[in-house]
Amino acid sequence: xxxxPRVVIVGAGFxxxxxxxxxxxxxxxxxxxxxxxxxLFTPLLYQVATGLLNPxxxxxxxxxxxxxxxxxRVREATVENVDLGRRVVRLSGGATLPFDxxxxxxxxxxxxxxxxxxxxxxxxxxxxxxxxxLRNHVLTCLERADAETDQATRRALLTFVVVGGGPTGxxxxxxxxxxxxxxxxxxxxxxxxxxxxxILVEGGDRLLNAFSPHLGHYAxxxxxxxxxxxxxxALVKGADARSVTLADGTMIACGTIIWSAGVRPxxxxxxxSIPRLRNHRINVDxxxxxxxxxxxxxxxxxxxxxxxxxxxxxMLSPPAMQGGRYVAETIVDEVRGLQLERPxxxxxxxxxxxTVGRNAGVTHLPGGLEFTxxxxxxxxxxxxxxxxxxxxxxxxxxxxxxxGYLRHDRPIRIILAASNGQEE
Amino acid sequence: xxxxPRVVIVGAGFxxxxxxxxxxxxxxxxxxxxxxxxxLFTPLLYQVATGLLNPxxxxxxxxxxxxxxxxxRVREATVENVDLGRRVVRLSGGATLPFDxxxxxxxxxxxxxxxxxxxxxxxxxxxxxxxxxLRNHVLTCLERADAETDQATRRALLTFVVVGGGPTGxxxxxxxxxxxxxxxxxxxxxxxxxxxxxILVEGGDRLLNAFSPHLGHYAxxxxxxxxxxxxxxALVKGADARSVTLADGTMIACGTIIWSAGVRPxxxxxxxSIPRLRNHRINVDxxxxxxxxxxxxxxxxxxxxxxxxxxxxxMLSPPAMQGGRYVAETIVDEVRGLQLERPxxxxxxxxxxxTVGRNAGVTHLPGGLEFTxxxxxxxxxxxxxxxxxxxxxxxxxxxxxxxGYLRHDRPIRIILAASNGQEE
Numbered sequence: 001x002x003x004x005p006r007v008v009i010v011g012a013g014f015x016x017x018x019x020x021x022x023x024x025x026x027x028x029x030x031x032x033x034x035x036x037x038x039x040l041f042t043p044l045l046y047q048v049a050t051g052l053l054n055p056x057x058x059x060x061x062x063x064x065x066x067x068x069x070x071x072x073r074v075r076e077a078t079v080e081n082v083d084l085g086r087r088v089v090r091l092s093g094g095a096t097l098p099f100d101x102x103x104x105x106x107x108x109x110x111x112x113x114x115x116x117x118x119x120x121x122x123x124x125x126x127x128x129x130x131x132x133x134l135r136n137h138v139l140t141c142l143e144r145a146d147a148e149t150d151q152a153t154r155r156a157l158l159t160f161v162v163v164g165g166g167p168t169g170x171x172x173x174x175x176x177x178x179x180x181x182x183x184x185x186x187x188x189x190x191x192x193x194x195x196x197x198x199i200l201v202e203g204g205d206r207l208l209n210a211f212s213p214h215l216g217h218y219a220x221x222x223x224x225x226x227x228x229x230x231x232x233x234a235l236v237k238g239a240d241a242r243s244v245t246l247a248d249g250t251m252i253a254c255g256t257i258i259w260s261a262g263v264r265p266x267x268x269x270x271x272x273s274i275p276r277l278r279n280h281r282i283n284v285d286x287x288x289x290x291x292x293x294x295x296x297x298x299x300x301x302x303x304x305x306x307x308x309x310x311x312x313x314x315m316l317s318p319p320a321m322q323g324g325r326y327v328a329e330t331i332v333d334e335v336r337g338l339q340l341e342r343p344x345x346x347x348x349x350x351x352x353x354x355t356v357g358r359n360a361g362v363t364h365l366p367g368g369l370e371f372t373x374x375x376x377x378x379x380x381x382x383x384x385x386x387x388x389x390x391x392x393x394x395x396x397x398x399x400x401x402x403x404g405y406l407r408h409d410r411p412i413r414i415i416l417a418a419s420n421g422q423e424e
Numbered sequence: 425x426x427x428x429p430r431v432v433i434v435g436a437g438f439x440x441x442x443x444x445x446x447x448x449x450x451x452x453x454x455x456x457x458x459x460x461x462x463x464l465f466t467p468l469l470y471q472v473a474t475g476l477l478n479p480x481x482x483x484x485x486x487x488x489x490x491x492x493x494x495x496x497r498v499r500e501a502t503v504e505n506v507d508l509g510r511r512v513v514r515l516s517g518g519a520t521l522p523f524d525x526x527x528x529x530x531x532x533x534x535x536x537x538x539x540x541x542x543x544x545x546x547x548x549x550x551x552x553x554x555x556x557x558l559r560n561h562v563l564t565c566l567e568r569a570d571a572e573t574d575q576a577t578r579r580a581l582l583t584f585v586v587v588g589g590g591p592t593g594x595x596x597x598x599x600x601x602x603x604x605x606x607x608x609x610x611x612x613x614x615x616x617x618x619x620x621x622x623i624l625v626e627g628g629d630r631l632l633n634a635f636s637p638h639l640g641h642y643a644x645x646x647x648x649x650x651x652x653x654x655x656x657x658a659l660v661k662g663a664d665a666r667s668v669t670l671a672d673g674t675m676i677a678c679g680t681i682i683w684s685a686g687v688r689p690x691x692x693x694x695x696x697s698i699p700r701l702r703n704h705r706i707n708v709d710x711x712x713x714x715x716x717x718x719x720x721x722x723x724x725x726x727x728x729x730x731x732x733x734x735x736x737x738x739m740l741s742p743p744a745m746q747g748g749r750y751v752a753e754t755i756v757d758e759v760r761g762l763q764l765e766r767p768x769x770x771x772x773x774x775x776x777x778x779t780v781g782r783n784a785g786v787t788h789l790p791g792g793l794e795f796t797x798x799x800x801x802x803x804x805x806x807x808x809x810x811x812x813x814x815x816x817x818x819x820x821x822x823x824x825x826x827x828g829y830l831r832h833d834r835p836i837r838i839i840l841a842a843s844n845g846q847e848e
Contacts (some may be wrong), residue, residue, distance in 0.1 A: 037567060038838045054478045061837040063611035073613065076567045076839070095571075129841050143461060144502045147519075185485035188499065353585070360776050392827060392835050399823070403816060413485040414462045417553050 004071075005335050008089050008099040008307045010079050010268070012039050012062050015300030015316040015335075016105035017389075018324030019073050021065070026332045031074040031097065033089070036064055037076040040128055041388055043317070046168065048131035049138070051177040051410035055128050057397045058390035063200050079106070079268045085291040089268075101295045101331050104282065105324065108263035108315060110302035118239045122259040124170055134258065136415045138176070141255045143415075145195075146178055146188040152253065156195045159254035161244050163236050165202030165356035166262030168210065171220050172258055173200045174357030179410050189411065199229045199252060201244075203261070203322045206232055207352060208315070208362065215362040222356040236261070263315060265302040277304060277312065286344030297330070299323035305345065317387075319347045353380045358405070428495075429454050429759050433511050434503050436463050436486050439724030440469040440529035441813075442748030444496050445489070445572065450756045454496040455521065457513070461500040462486055464552055466811055466820075471594065472555035473562070474599040475834035479552050481821045484813040503692045508717040512693075515540070525755050527749065528677030530707065532687035532725035532739060534776045542663045546683040547696070549592055558682065560839045562600070565679045567839075569619075570612040576677065581680035582620045585668050586658050589626030590633065591778035594643050594828030596682055597624045598781030601650045603834050614703060622746070623653045623676060624820040625668075630656055633787065634738070639786040642796045646780040660685070687739060689726040701730060712751055721754070723747035729769065741811075743771045777804045778834070782829070 005028045009016045009390045012034035038059040047053040048304065066072040070302040075201040082104065088096045108125035123134045123249040138160070162173045165377040176198050184193035200207075200223065207223075207230065209217040220230055243253045265281045275291055282290055282303035290296040290303075300320030304313045313319040326345045333340055351365040355375070361377030366372050371379060388394045402412055427453045433440045436458035444456045454773055463482040465650055471477040490496040504517040506528065512520045534548035547558045562584065569581040586597045608617035624631075624647065631647075632640040640809065644654055659671040666676045689705045699707040699715055706727035714720040714727075724744030728737040737743040750769045755766055775789040777800070785800030795803060805825065812818045830839050 037563060054480055055840055056478055056836040056838055059838045059840070061611070063607075064672065064835070067610045075571060090657065132840070139461060147499060147501075160678075168614075183487075186491045187485065194550075216673075220587075253510055325659070392831075392833075396823075399820075411485075411488070411814075412480040412490065414483045414552075415460065416479055416483070 002278070004029070005100040005331075006098065007103065007331060008083065008097055009033065009103040010089060011104070011106035011300075011302075012036075012074070012109045013042075013105060013300060015324040016103065017062075017065070017265075018321040019103050019105065019328045020324075022325045022328030023331065024069045024072050024326070025065065026071065026335070028071065028331065028335055030099070031168055032062065032066070032072060032074050033077050033079060033091075034062060034074075035076065035078045035096075035161045036128070037074075038128075039065065039389055043167075044123045044125065044384060044388075045128070045131040046172040046175050048128070048412075049125065049134035049181045050058065050170070051135060052175070052414045053397060053400050054412060055132060057400060058388065058392055059128055060393055065195075065389065074133075074295065082269045083268070084269065084271050084274070084290070084296060088241040099295075102293075102297070102329055104269065104290070104296070104298035104302050105269050105300050105320070107265075107320075110251065110259055111262040111342050113257065113262065115236075115238070118236060118244075118257070118259070119411050121239050121241050122163070122257040122278055125172065126263065132416065134256075135412075136417070139413060139415045142183060142188050144192060144412030146190045155197075156253040157255045158191065159256045160196075160198045160256045160258070161252060161254045162198065162260065163202045163244075164208040164259065165200055165230070165232070166260060167352075168260035169202070169258075170223065172260060172390065173198055173223055173228045174226065174360075175410075176353065177223070177228055180227075182408065182410055183413070193227075197229060198256075199231060199254070200228065201211055201234045201236060201246070202230070203235045204231045204232065211350060211354070211362060211364050212370065215364060215370060215372065218358050219354065219362055222364060226357065236410050238290070267298070267302040267371055277306060281312075281374035287330065287342060288323055288345050294346045295335065297327040307344070313347055316352070318350060322347055331393055336367065348370060353383065353392045357379045415418055425738045429524040430522065430756075431755060432521055433457065433527040433529060434506065434513060435724075435726075436460075436498070436532035437529060437531045437744065439484075439723060439744030439748040440527065441489070441743040442846070443527050443529065443723065443752045444748075446749045446752030447451045447755065448490065448493045448496050450495065450759070452495060452753070452755065452759055453559070456476070456486065456488060456490070456496060457501050457503060457521075458498075459500070459785070460504045460552070461498075461557065461812055462552075463489065465808075466550065467591075468808060468812075469549045469552070469555040470596040470599050472836075473496045473549065473558035473596070474603045475559060476599070477515070477824050478836060481817055481824060482812065483552055489813065492613060498534075502562055504830040506693045508693065508695050508714070508720060508803050510700070511697075523719075525795055526721070527719075527748070527751055528691055528714070528720070528726055530691050530726055531689075531744075533613060533690045534683055535688035537686065539662070542660060542668075542681070542683070544829060545663050545665050545729065546587070546681040548683045549596065550687070556840065557759045559820065559836075560841070561680060562603070564657070566607060566615060568614050569843065571704045578619065579621075579714045580666050580677040581679045584617065584620075584622050584680045585676060585678045586622065586624045586684065587653070587668075587814040588681045588683065589624055589628065589631040589656070590684060591776075592684035593624055593626070593682075594631055594647065595779055595781075597647055598779065598784075600651065601647070601833075602781050603654055604651075606832060606834055607837070617651075621652070621653060621678075622651065622657060623678070625658045625660060625670070626656045628656065628660045628827075629672055632778060635778070635786060635788050636794060639788060639794060643778065643780050643786055645698075650781065652803065655768045687725065691722070692728040701728060701736065704787075705736070711754065711766060712747055712769050717807040721751040723751055727783070737771055740776070742774060746771055777807065779804045 039057040074077040112119040353363040355361040361380040465482040536543040662669040777787040779785040785804035787795040
């Protein structure tokens with residue numbers, strides 16, 4: 001066993017997890033590293049933030065995935081840096097892990113484009129802690145507003161600004177509107193529904209830029225009908241704890257800023273000779289290999305080949321998962337001594353989808369087929385439940401959805417302070 | 425509406441909530457204050473800490489309880505002090521709330537009997553944050569041990585000391601043992617089950633002092649069979665981050681100390697003229713009135729009458745709930761101008777129960793009837809599910825139990841850091 005090639009995978013998101021699962025049972029020793037002890041289904045974070053799902057519905061313990069595996073081991077660890085020259089991964093705390101093969105799959109973090117002021121006061125939707133923090137924050141704003149008599153303060157507490165009109169921003173705005181329908185005037189008797197403003201700010205000229213104009217406009221109509229104030233061609237310039245300022249000078253008093261306007265790759269490779277795209281993704285070759293470092297691959301949000309035909313890969317879960325499986329196959333072929341010429345990685349676009357909330361989704365299939373409305377929503381729902389890890393999580397999420405749908409409820413409206421007892 | 429008597433209830437635990445529910449619809453304006461926005465079912469906190477239940481299964485939003493109420497309002501607030509002379513409740517933040525009737529129901533907190541060193545490093549089981557903190561902590565100890573080669577450090581990380589052999593300590597030890605059976609050698613491949621020590625420390629000469637010796641010995645046998653090391657007649661004298669020291673000088677290296685050895689009343693009445701029992705509970709009269717302050721009542725853990733026949737009331741949920749309803753009836757009678765002589769409060773003991781884990785519970789009924797084993801466990805389970813607030817929470821908890829029971833699983837094994845990103 002000791003002389004089997006050692007594969008280290010950095011990050012257990014969609015890409016790293018798919019790679020590790022594909023390597024389960026292969027003649028290699030795999031070590032899967034992540035700074036959390038769970039795989040997180042990030043596309044549903046906003047459902048945790050808005051009280052429909054429990055954190056445990058979308059977070060699956062990594063060690064549970066590989067309980068029965070003989071060759072995949074998991075370790076919760078923060079990677080300090082990746083030294084491609086010495087071929088080791090250094091963990092914070094000092095441990096160094098040598099590798100024969102390395103798969104960089106550490107994903108992305110929120111990108112505030114250098115605007116520290118905005119970063120300081122915004123809440124993103126990339127980590128589970130973001131979602132629970134946002135839930136605490138939104139409910140705390142409502143609690144405060146319910147007891148507040150000063151009109152300006154009330155207005156700010158009851159204004160929620162969502163930045164970025166992609167799927168995350170659209171879905172989050174829709175879910176927030178649903179939550180407000182449930183609680184305004186009911187849980188919070190002193191807060192009227194029409195006092196609450198949800199403002200969706202998008203830099204481009206329409207929502208869901210990655211979808212067809214038809215779908216983008218559909219989402220826009222549905223959200224507007226549900227009371228979301230949509231501002232297109234609007235860029236955020238600055239922010240503080242009580243307001244956000246747009247590029248055209250408009251100042252919006254608000255107590256909550258949710259950031260979904262961009263992400264940037266998050267990797268621990270410091271070697272300056274590694275080629276990168278303008279957005280800092282590692283510019284891997286068409287076989288997803290990091291140039292100049294043998295046996296080192298990079299997949300998902302941290303990397304993209306730049307090929308003439310397909311362009312850059314989108315920072316979404318499907319290319320990450322497909323890349324993870326592709327790299328695993330490459331490694332297995334090589335370890336088994338197969339001298340086959342591998343075809344370059346080809347990303348198979350199976351379509352994209354988003355939901356605007358209850359009964360309203362948009363689905364785009366590669367052939368050009370599009371669904372909206374109830375069918376779009378149902379497709380979205382079942383695809384998302386299907387991709388959750390673990391039977392129990394699927395069951396639990398489906399149960400929560402059924403409850404929420406039938407009862408018009410988002411029941412998990414608890415403000416659960418951090419374990420140090422501090423709320424925001 | 426404005427001239428209806430104003431009832432302020434401090435604390436929405438079992439007593440305060442029962443009182444507010446009984447006053448729902450009565451000709452009074454009720455304000456229910458709690459430092460959290462939920463009612464917490466504290467007896468099941470250890471199930472959250474050991475990965476069987478979600479926080480939201482045992483925490484129910486208070487505003488959801490009173491959504492449809494016309495006269496009960498809820499406010500998340502920390503009470504700074506209660507001024508019985510001026511008849512106001514002062515909130516932290518400065519607001520003062522006048523009252524016509526006041527019900528003190530703020531419960532209890534962990535009692536470390538002045539031992540700051542022990543308080544510093546122990547984790548209690550009184551608040552929801554305690555439970556999530558304990559879950560994070562236990563899983564983090566296992567994560568670290570899995571990667572640790574130093575034997576002394578491993579031993580400490582894998583030793584879990586539970587202090588106090590009452591129901592909480594017994595239930596928590598049993599659940600911890602179950603969790604360890606599930607994960608040792610499976611999730612954590614480098615950790616063998618017999619490396620893990622769970623030590624239950626009790627000052628008296630047996631477990632479950634409030635039950636009959638027969639039940640206490642049964643619990644002891646079951647826990648011992650499940651691998652819990654029980655030390656009776658052992659008192660904790662000191663502790664630091666790596667060990668606990670007993671009164672006889674024994675030092676136990678451990679990374680986790682769970683405190684369930686006592687609670688003390690937690691109220692914000694500063695008036696020194698209020699009579700108190702030796703354990704600081706307010707010594708209310710047989711009608712649960714605070715002597716010397718008209719219209720002021722105290723119920724649950726913060727107070728007890730000291731009557732010859734019944735002695736002091738136990739610090740458990742049933743006397744709190746019964747006291748809450750009794751006081752609500754008293755207030756309604758008085759507001760309605762009924763000149764009836766109220767009978768003194770009489771606590772009806774319906775029995776006590778505890779579980780030692782899977783298929784093993786103890787139930788004591790007032791007639792002297794006792795159950796152990798599967799029947800004791802089933803009784804315990806259904807009584808606890810019945811007393812959860814809300815149909816959804818009951819459904820969800822029952823579902824989690826069924827899953828855990830049938831699959832031998834405690835699936836919520838996620839380390840969810842605080843919203844500030846800090847783990848312990």
